[in-house]
Amino acid sequence: MDRNQISKxxxxxxxxxxxxxxxxxxxxxxxxxxxxxxxxxxxxxxxRFGIIPVATPRQANLFLITGYVSTKxxxxxxxxxxxxxxxxxxxxxxxxxxNGGMYYDSYNTIKSLDKFIPVxxxxxxxxxxxxxxxxxxxxxxxxxxxxxxxxxxxxxxDYEFYRENQxxxxxxxxxxxxxxxxxx
Amino acid sequence: MEKLKKxxxxxxxxxxxxxxQDNRIFINTKKETVLSLLSYLKxxxxxxxxxxSCNDWIDDGEFELVYILSVYMEKDEEYQGKEKTxxxxxxRIVREEAKFITVIDIFENAEPYERELHEMFGIKFEGHPRxxxxxxxxxxxxxxxxxxxxxxxxxxNKYGQIPTIKERKSNKRNERT
Numbered sequence: 001m002d003r004n005q006i007s008k009x010x011x012x013x014x015x016x017x018x019x020x021x022x023x024x025x026x027x028x029x030x031x032x033x034x035x036x037x038x039x040x041x042x043x044x045x046x047x048r049f050g051i052i053p054v055a056t057p058r059q060a061n062l063f064l065i066t067g068y069v070s071t072k073x074x075x076x077x078x079x080x081x082x083x084x085x086x087x088x089x090x091x092x093x094x095x096x097x098x099n100g101g102m103y104y105d106s107y108n109t110i111k112s113l114d115k116f117i118p119v120x121x122x123x124x125x126x127x128x129x130x131x132x133x134x135x136x137x138x139x140x141x142x143x144x145x146x147x148x149x150x151x152x153x154x155x156x157x158d159y160e161f162y163r164e165n166q167x168x169x170x171x172x173x174x175x176x177x178x179x180x181x182x183x184x
Numbered sequence: 185m186e187k188l189k190k191x192x193x194x195x196x197x198x199x200x201x202x203x204x205q206d207n208r209i210f211i212n213t214k215k216e217t218v219l220s221l222l223s224y225l226k227x228x229x230x231x232x233x234x235x236x237s238c239n240d241w242i243d244d245g246e247f248e249l250v251y252i253l254s255v256y257m258e259k260d261e262e263y264q265g266k267e268k269t270x271x272x273x274x275x276r277i278v279r280e281e282a283k284f285i286t287v288i289d290i291f292e293n294a295e296p297y298e299r300e301l302h303e304m305f306g307i308k309f310e311g312h313p314r315x316x317x318x319x320x321x322x323x324x325x326x327x328x329x330x331x332x333x334x335x336x337x338x339x340x341n342k343y344g345q346i347p348t349i350k351e352r353k354s355n356k357r358n359e360r361t
Contacts, residue, residue, distance in 0.1 A: 070321075071320075071321040071322055072319070072320070072321040075321065100343075104339070105335045105336050105339050106335070106339070107324070107328045107333070107335050107338055107339070108320060108321075108322070108328070110343065111339070111343045111344075112348075114348075114349075115346050115347075115348055115349065154349075158349050158352075158353065161349050161352040161353060161356075162349065164352065165346055165347070165349070165352070168345075168346055169322075169342075169343075169346060170321070170322075
């Protein structure tokens with residue numbers, strides 16, 4: 001263990017433990033999923049950074065969205081995100097979730113993902129190499145230290161707006177709201 | 185290949201055969217002859233429907249349906265050891281209220297292709313058991329692969345109108361005050 005971090009561990013052990021053990025659910029959308037097998041296996045061994053892939057969103061706290069998001073996958077992404085226990089973090093790969101990227105005029109691709117679910121960070125590149133993924137993860141550690149990776153808090157707080165956006169795209173959603181509306 | 189060409193020409197009228205590459209035979213035909221041509225070619229050994237595709241010729245007001253047939257070489261003695269030959273059948277249908285007859289009775293694997301064409305081009309295949317959506321989630325007024333579908337305008341109307349969370353928040357604040 002790094003001795004410099006002992007004070008941090010004593011101050012807030014839960015946060016430190018959370019931060020160094022990312023259980024990842026990979027959403028296999030777009031081209032970024034090709035980068036995942038080398039980065040989790042021996043070549044770029046992701047377990048050095050405490051990243052381990054898990055089978056279900058119920059066990060995960062980091063959500064990697066690897067590439068463009070079509071309307072059909074967005075529905076699945078929202079449901080997956082809502083199933084994950086808090087605290088949860090979302091990281092999107094490449095330029096497509098930011099503004100559509102090369103699919104800017106596609107009839108079936110979401111242009112910016114953070115209108116529908118909160119995104120804590122973006123990794124630039126088309127596609128990012130595995131090194132960039134690890135840089136992104138170490139950057140996420142810093143954000144968690146500074147309490148700036150607050151996507152799940154924003155989702156709880158502004159849920160009505162996110163839900164309104166989701167309903168504007170899909171019409172009626174076939175699942176009940178995750179949080180009750182706050183009294184306004 | 186020449187023999188096959190002669191056979192087809194002998195059996196069908198009003199068709200046009202030409203080869204552009206060594207192993208591809210193109211057949212232009214009227215829409216009435218497609219079914220009989222497909223069943224004839226299936227019996228001669230071309231028993232694999234590789235693709236059903238469509239082109240949108242908006243200036244002519246027509247859709248061009250393309251059926252690509254190929255052959256499993258083990259079955260056909262004539263083609264053993266030779267290069268694989270594809271037969272490409274093209275036919276044209278009217279673009280407005282586009283409809284055609286299904287070929288599921290001859291090739292069962294045409295089902296997903298025809299569903300896709302129905303979804304993307306709005307061609308109605310009569311006799312198809314379930315013409316439901318295959319890939320798309322949203323509903324489109326004009327099917328998205330047609331030439332007159334304006335993607336830029338659609339994107340601006342559909343995705344550009346969705347406000348960011350910040351805008352929604354400030355809108356609500358303005359409403360209250």
